[in-house]
Amino acid sequence: MRCACRVASHRAASPGMLVLLSGNGGPEAEPGPGPGQHRGKFPECCQPTEWSSASRNHRAGVLPCCCAVRNGALPQRCVVLRFLKFPPNKKKTSEEILQHLQNIVDFGKNVMKDFLGENYVHCGEVVQLPLEFVKQLCLKIQCERPESRCDKDLDTFSGYAMCLPNLTRLQTFHFAEHRPILCVEIKPKCGFIPFSNDVTHEMKHKVCRYCMHQHLKVATGKWKKISKYCPLDLYSGNKQRMHFALRSLLQETQNNLRIFKNGELIYGCGDARSPVADLKELAHHLKPFFFPSNGLASGPHCTKAVIRELVHVITRVLLSSSEKARAGALRLGLQGPRVCEASPFSRSLHNQGKNTSEHSGLPKGCLLYKTLQVQMLDQLDIEGLYPLYKRVEQYLEEFPEERKTLQIDGPYDEVFYQKLLDLSTEDDGTVAFALTKVQQYRVAMTAKDCSIMIALSPCLQGTSSDQRPVIPSSRSRLAFSVSVLDLDLKPYESIPHQYKLDSKIVNYYSKTVHAKDDTVRSTRFKEHEDCTLVLHKV
Numbered sequence: 379m380r381c382a383c384r385v386a387s388h389r390a391a392s393p394g395m396l397v398l399l400s401g402n403g404g405p406e407a408e409p410g411p412g413p414g415q416h417r418g419k420f421p422e423c424c425q426p427t428e429w430s431s432a433s434r435n436h437r438a439g440v441l442p443c444c445c446a447v448r449n450g451a452l453p454q455r456c457v458v459l460r461f462l463k464f465p466p467n468k469k470k471t472s473e474e475i476l477q478h479l480q481n482i483v484d485f486g487k488n489v490m491k492d493f494l495g496e497n498y499v500h501c502g503e504v505v506q507l508p509l510e511f512v513k514q515l516c517l518k519i520q521c522e523r524p525e526s527r528c529d530k531d532l533d534t535f536s537g538y539a540m541c542l543p544n545l546t547r548l549q550t551f552h553f554a555e556h557r558p559i560l561c562v563e564i565k566p567k568c569g570f571i572p573f574s575n576d577v578t579h580e581m582k583h584k585v586c587r588y589c590m591h592q593h594l595k596v597a598t599g600k601w602k603k604i605s606k607y608c609p610l611d612l613y614s615g616n617k618q619r620m621h622f623a624l625r626s627l628l629q630e631t632q633n634n635l636r637i638f639k640n641g642e643l644i645y646g647c648g649d650a651r652s653p654v655a656d657l658k659e660l661a662h663h664l665k666p667f668f669f670p671s672n673g674l675a676s677g678p679h680c681t682k683a684v685i686r687e688l689v690h691v692i693t694r695v696l697l698s699s700s701e702k703a704r705a706g707a708l709r710l711g712l713q714g715p716r717v718c719e720a721s722p723f724s725r726s727l728h729n730q731g732k733n734t735s736e737h738s739g740l741p742k743g744c745l746l747y748k749t750l751q752v753q754m755l756d757q758l759d760i761e762g763l764y765p766l767y768k769r770v771e772q773y774l775e776e777f778p779e780e781r782k783t784l785q786i787d788g789p790y791d792e793v794f795y796q797k798l799l800d801l802s803t804e805d806d807g808t809v810a811f812a813l814t815k816v817q818q819y820r821v822a823m824t825a826k827d828c829s830i831m832i833a834l835s836p837c838l839q840g841t842s843s844d845q846r847p848v849i850p851s852s853r854s855r856l857a858f859s860v861s862v863l864d865l866d867l868k869p870y871e872s873i874p875h876q877y878k879l880d881s882k883i884v885n886y887y888s889k890t891v892h893a894k895d896d897t898v899r900s901t902r903f904k905e906h907e908d909c910t911l912v913l914h915k916v
């Protein structure tokens with residue numbers, strides 16, 4: 379339990395977001411005036427009473443609402459509101475909140491759009507809401523917020539929020555559609571093993587952070603079971619490994635997989651730990667999308683076939699590149715091992731004496747490739763980064779007024795972006811070098827914690843004119859869109875927490891799991907010795 383408390387105290391130190399989803403439609407945010415101040419006004423017709431909450435369908439901290447407001451004669455448009463959340467003792471002024479939200483939008487526009495691609499990133503805009511509306515909305519949803527997330531209060535004072543498209547919908551089409559829509563949300567986490575020479579724990583060169591962290595998470599009660607999912611399998615580009623990774627996510631979703639149908643959560647964890655359905659129920663939901671007999675067939679074979687189809691479709695979508703997708707601004711070669719020793723898939727191949735390093739590689743235009751590139755901006759690992767963070771800290775202690783010039787809290791503009799492109803790892807002892815590495819690390823950490831939304835919808839018969847990507851499935855062609863969410867730059871202040879957590883994860887894994895493995899190995903060895911002795915005697 380100790381770790382959970384510490385994580386909670388770290389989390390309490392940084393602001394979070396509270397997300398309100400509009401299910402069937404919502405108000406259009408009018409773009410506001412002025413450069414850098416993309417503020418829209420929320421339409422007055424939008425009444426809080428018209429937002430009906432369905433938070434049981436969402437994970438902790440996410441409170442979806444359905445707003446039935448229509449915007450004049452325009453077709454409905456799905457929007458999502460994100461509000462800042464703060465620990466009760468860390469209230470901010472309206473100006474600070476506006477600035478914070480604007481920074482999030484700017485970071486998306488000036489950094490992440492370039493790194494990940496125009497099509498995948500939806501930055502949204504800052505909107506101003508009537509205070510009465512926000513207060514009533516907050517009252518309405520408060521009782522449905524999961525207890526575990528109530529350490530922070532929703533900002534009801536500033537009236538500012540972020541307005542984003544509802545990414546559980548197809549992003550290739552602007553208005554709400556009436557075809558069924560399936561959306562798979564994946565939080566893939568870090569897809570590479572650190573290659574930095576600053577890494578002191580040998581284990582970190584063999585086992586990925588996600589797989590090691592699983593053991594600590596189960597020990598501290600965050601999750602009940604160790605997942606077989608390994609991010610390196612998903613990021614491998616090898617279809618077999620990707621299928622295994624996706625099947626593992628379906629078996630043990632934790633906070634890494636959620637499935638929505640028409641914007642409503644049908645699979646994955648609704649709150650901290652309880653899944654909303656089992657695989658059989660999921661297959662039932664999926665049949666109209668994937669199974670030819672449209673709900674007539676049943677039984678375990680049907681469940682397996684439908685799930686297999688889902689896994690294949692998601693793999694194809696993840697490997698697809700949008701037409702406009704370029705390779706991205708970063709060119710970081712994948713270094714270090716391509717296989718994590720803890721992945722059950724790799725272990726089983728290894729035990730069968732097969733080559734575990736088979737690696738098809740990801741196509742350069744696909745979102746997984748680009749996300750991995752951004753994650754690899756963490757070139758030094760937290761162990762190499764921490765001393766550089768301390769260098770910046772020391773400088774700031776001496777010259778606190780320099781915090782602004784160093785752009786620690788923004789603005790995340792072109793200058794900030796350009797500095798991120800300096801990939802040299804030659805430390806010249808300057809604060810400038812340390813700062814670049816610190817900022818790159820924060821961006822990398824953001825990419826390690828973001829989620830991918832894949833929306834799928836059956837194409838209408840004979841609608842080949844649709845200007846959108848499609849993927850064939852057993853039942854019909856599926857139009858799809860891929861987006862990234864939760865691209866808020868990780869705070870500078872979280873670096874000491876990262877440093878401590880890293881060592882805690884590795885130490886726990888080394889002491890418990892690896893020690894157990896050693897015991898198993900040495901028992902096997904002893905058995906082998908015993909056997910030899912017996913043979914000797916004979």
Ligand SMILES: O=P(O)(O)O[C@@H]1[C@@H](OP(=O)(O)O)[C@H](OP(=O)(O)O)[C@H](O)[C@H](OP(=O)(O)O)[C@H]1OP(=O)(O)O
Pocket residue numbers: 389394633823826827868872879
């Ligand atoms: O450190 P990690 O890898 O556990 O990631 C945290 C996530 O836990 P996870 O491992 O995905 O279960 C954690 O996820 P949950 O909120 O526990 O679902 C948060 O995303 C956290 O970010 P922040 O501090 O809220 O900005 C994440 O913290 P950051 O390290 O990204 O700041």
Ligand SMILES: Nc1ncnc2c1ncn2[C@@H]1O[C@H](COP(=O)(O)OP(=O)(O)OP(=O)(O)O)[C@@H](O)[C@H]1O
Pocket residue numbers: 394395396397399438439440458527542543544545546563636829863864
């Ligand atoms: N634009 C969007 N469209 C649809 N769903 C969204 C959107 N933004 C967020 N969500 C849903 O809300 C969830 C949480 O959003 P997000 O990760 O941005 O919040 P957070 O800042 O991490 O909040 P928390 O403090 O709860 O961790 C996502 O996992 C996703 O299911």
